[in-house]
Amino acid sequence: MRIIKNVLFNGSVQVSGILINLLLLPYLTRVLGEEALGTNSFGLSVTSYFTLVGNLGIVLYGAKSLAEQRDHPENLQKKFSQCITYQFFFNLLAISLYNIWVCFAQQITPIYFLFNIVLFTTMTDLSWVYTGFERFDLIATRNILIKIIGTLLIFLFVKDTDDLPLYIIIQQGVLLISNIIFWTNLSRIGLKIRFTGIRNSLRAIFKPAIFLFVPSIFTTIYLSLNNIMLGYISGVNAVAVYDYPNKLARILITMISILGITMMPRLAYLSKKKTQEEYLKKMTQMLYASQIISIPVMFLLILTSHTLCLFVFGNGFNGSDRVLAIVAPTIVYSGLGLYNIFITQDKIRQLTRGVICGTIVNILLNLLLIPRLSFEGAAYSALITETVVHLLLLFYLRKVLDIKDFIITFSSLFSIALFIFLILRFTFTVNNFFDMMTTGIIYLLSYLLLLFIFQRKRIRKLFLKPRS
Secondary structure (H helix, E strand, C coil), X not given: CHHHHXXXXXXXXXXXXXXXXXXXXXXXXXXXXXXXXXXXHHHHHHHHHHHHHHHCCHHHHHXXXXXXXXXXXXXXXXXXXXXXXXXXXXXXXXXXXXXXXXXXXXXXXHHHHHHHHHHHHHHCCCHHHHHHCCCHHHHXXXXXXXHHHHHHHHHHHXXXXXXXXXXXXXXXXXXXXXXXXXXXXXXXHCCCCCCCCHHHHHHHHHHHHHHHHHHHHHHHHHHHHHHHHHHHHHCHXXXXXXXXXXXXXXXXXXXXXXXXXXXXXXXXXXXXXXXXXXXXXHHHHHHHHHHHHHHHHHHHHHHHHHHHHHHHHCCCCXXXXXXXXXXCCHHHXXXXXXXXXXXXXXXHHHHHHHHHHHHHHHHHHHHHHHHHHHHHHHHHHHHHHHXXXXXXXXXXXXXXXCHHHHHHHHHHHHHHHHHHHHHHHHHCCCCCHHHHHHHXXXXXXXXXXXXXXXXXXHHHHHHCCCCC
């Protein structure tokens, strides 16, 4: 029952996020324009590397370790104190390094000092604590309120290109304030704010956290490197055309990943308790549910990419529809939540090998494709990289996951979704918003019908209790 509630709480956050982004994106693309939004995307991409140094594995390690210790109050408080000490120490180091970069990097304007707010937000982030406790209700309430407040402030105060600094302050500042408020709620889950000695914290956390950090840093590199290389090779305008269709895709990825995010602490708990049968059941449910949702979403995104981008971004982002169509399959890959399985199974070495291979592939493809194809080259690079990484991860999971069953299930769902896609592709023309909505409704209703015909036995077996 708790899992269902957590999925609903996470779902409410993601649905509200989608609605708010659908409101904001058309406004921002028209008010701020390509250059300002490209600068924002470039700054956030660079800052993401420094936030990695600041976190140094604490988000995953903290959530996992608190989930494992939540039945032991004394160990729990001790672990929490060690984690926040570790988090503050490395984030202060990251803030120092970032400001050195801003001061000495060429062609970097003072506006990049504003991205310090991102780093302070990372330093005060306690979402990993509430994730470890499976208190997604508190996370959901905070996130929805903050998104609404931030959106209202942007509509009120961001009016033209010159308001980019104000946009950055609002966008990141509301998150920082909400993080600070989160510290006042710790007593509700039985924790007190106590710091430990830095040496004690490093000795207890550094080694296990660094194993979780290595996959994270390589994942961040190959996910954000496209923006940075595109910015240096083709300029910030190309970054905007590439990044904002990716933002649309990431909105959907986040929505589909709800179950994986919600299940991670439960899977960690089951793995610690050595309840293998229950663990495998929950893992299979998670993978199947993500495929049911992500595969039709991918095809629907490809089908409506031109009209959707025109509606969201306007006429100024020429080529964004092609980027969106190219990166659409990454929704399926990321929605699987394979990273969560590796983390809860303590298979960090295999995960690291996979993302390192992905990083190498991404760098080579960027050097080859971006100079020739600009933002489309970056999109192809992202797609091929994600394909390589997830094929490797599935290979490494072959002893945990029934690969044959996974392929059969995937092929069946893919065939159903592809069949409907081909019919609509050659019988419907999507020219405007009404056409797009009509196509989407017909697609989803047809998919649900075929799902009921061909998959109802499997759905009943996986998700419904057998009749006594």
